[in-house]
Amino acid sequence: MTTTQDPVAAAERCTPEFRRNPHPFYARLRDTAPVCPMRPPHGNETYLITQYEDARAALSDPRLSKDMYGAMDAYRKIFGDSSVALDDNMLNSDPPKHTRLRKLVNSAFTPRRVEALRPRIQGIVEELLDGCPTREPFDLLPAFAFPLPITVICELLGVPPEERSQMHHLSTTVAQTGFSEESKRAQQKAEEDLHAYFTDLIARKRSQPSDDLLSALTAVRDNDGGLTENELVSTAFLLMFAGHKTTAYLIGNAVHHLLAHPAQFRTVQENPELVGQAVEELVRFDGSVESATFRYATEDVEIGGTRIPKGALVQIALTSANRDPLKFDRPDEFDVMRPDNEQNAHLGFGHGIHYCLGAPLARLEMQIALTGLFGRFPRMTLAGPAAEAKWMEVPFPAFRGLAELPVVLDPAGS
Template sequence: MHEAVAAATKSTPEYRQCPYPVYRTLREQAPIARLTPGHGVDTYLITRYEDAHAILADPRIGKDMHEGIDLYHALFGDLCEALDDNLLFADPPRHTRLRHIAKTAFTPRHIHALRPHIEELAHGLLDRCPTDRPVDLMQAFALPLPVMVICELLGIVGQERTEVLKWFAVVTRSRFNKDLKGDLEEAEIWLRDYFARHIHRTRQQPTDDFLTMLVETPHEEEPLTDDELVSMIWVLLFAGHKTTTLQIGNCVFSLLTHPDQLRAVQENRELLPQAIEEMQRFEGSVETSTFRYALEDVEIGGTVIPKGAVVQIALNSANRDPEKFPDPDTLDFTREGLQSSHLGFGYGAHYCLGAPLARLELEICLTALLDRFPDMVLAMPTPAEGDWLKGPFPAFRGLERLPVALDPSRTVDDWTAGN
């Protein structure tokens, strides 16, 4: 096995800290690398931009893990199948139908209308952050804001939101741990039952939330069934907060470790949308794409990916490919044309449905932080390294913790102690 492949598969501490040297080696020496992951299914990792861009739009690469070859149970086991029966695991024509229906609630008009409320939520969270001592910005700000937004869109509020997130965390923690299979089953049953009750209640008492729009939106094709609505809530809840939470942290970390770029965006706020795209390219929260597989033998870059093999796309590697982005390891807010070229939100039919909402949340969060705390600094002993997510071969890249001093002039002298 190629040394770089081994490092990626084992997810060594050095790799999790900074995977980009490994990706550079793979792009140069094994751009379509065969992996030997724990699930035992033949898997190929794509690291070059050109190959990644092509595969994301290739109709020969499917996502329905039950179609033809049953890969779902080999990859995920026999639990959570009802929750996973969503547009992430669908191919046309079913994917086209599901996405078309979901898209009706993600129109620019609907997203724009959310701005005042998201701004209110952001400032409310920052009001509660201490300025006389370090605060973990992940727990105090980056995590709760996207959770609050997506739960409110789905009509999940109050104590119900607390319960949903508790069981959601159980699924996240236990999904790939055989020793926690009982916990996973209990959580899946609870979430399925709750979502079913919530859908029934929404039908009986419609409001103006996102879920009501999914339930009631007229469509020329067959409307969503209750089972499809359950899985739709699940995927929107998962995708609607985790990736944005991690990206908020990645953006703040990138700004605070690149003072020249931070100064540029502070002096010219019109640069912020472009800066967000560059930070998405530079340190995206979705490190590898969701699972795909070859519907037939597919030749890419001189390598044949055999029918039935799983395909994973290293989006963060593709976004650092010098063949596409000159000087890719440099954070440069003057880089142009990024929104239509970086792969941080994917590409093709499965391009992230919630990208406009994520961009809005990022803009609001960063604007609020820069306006209120222009002197904030990292509050960790080794700020250049960070406390990155650990675990098996990654789907996500982000920080476990992000201690910052929001107002260093008011923060106690030994603010790195204990971090």
């Protein structure tokens, strides 16, 4: 059993250089310290896992708990008291609670139900593209990449159209919070506002239910006690937050990399049947979830020959695992022709009982978004050098996405 350490790991993950290109850093850790102890800004002992097989094992190891209530002191130090009420959901729980909560929403994300959303998603894509300028540069993120998934998940939940921009603003504040006192106050206020909003929306669904997921979950809560009131509020928040942030960043990353690799772009354009396979490669190559959400060790755990002591927090670097040369051939090469098989099974949507519930919906939205965008604007280009892309800076390397995506849809004119 060994203990390896890279003393610059925690600090280096907070730099602008890392946000632009984290892959050299992860490549070094996979070689020198694949299970690396760190001291992040929050001060809790943390281990970072970077190799594919170790990451896959850790994602399904029951000794690595997702129940942050069991690590309350560490949890409060990182996220603050105001986060507790919004995090009482399946993402932050273990069986049997996790099993109970996930079962209640599973039926909304079956392949059949998700496929039934295809016509509406196609309609939203067309509506958004109708509103985009065609010959001058503009930022695709606020015009297309973010509105698409937030419209889909809000319609699924039953959030009124006039209230959706508020949801986007508040969830962005929660996602981008740092460690300064000012930032923490902004996070606390956004979390309190989100909790109050969903509490009010649920009350409205009680008095005037409609054909949406939140009305259905409210009925379950009231009829058989399948959810506590706070679990219902927290589940609504989780579905909204996870249902649009990660997909929006995925769409942005995908468009950026396809336009930055013209040969790959042409391959997808000329072979539209490859779009599903291309989506899997895009999630592997530069997915939107850089690290899985925190786990903590409920006992001493050995992973990759390293002892993780009881009580330590664990971060699993999905971005690194998906570029591991021990798993993938030519891992740093973007190849839309890469076979979608077990050999190339990425961890972009996680693994184990916490595998992303919304993965089928995210895949469908990605496929429709790319097909609609590139089918309508085949000459679309980046509005600047790919190497100068601005990536989002966040205190926790949880999400990976662009801060902006300037493009020109039809530079030659139609």
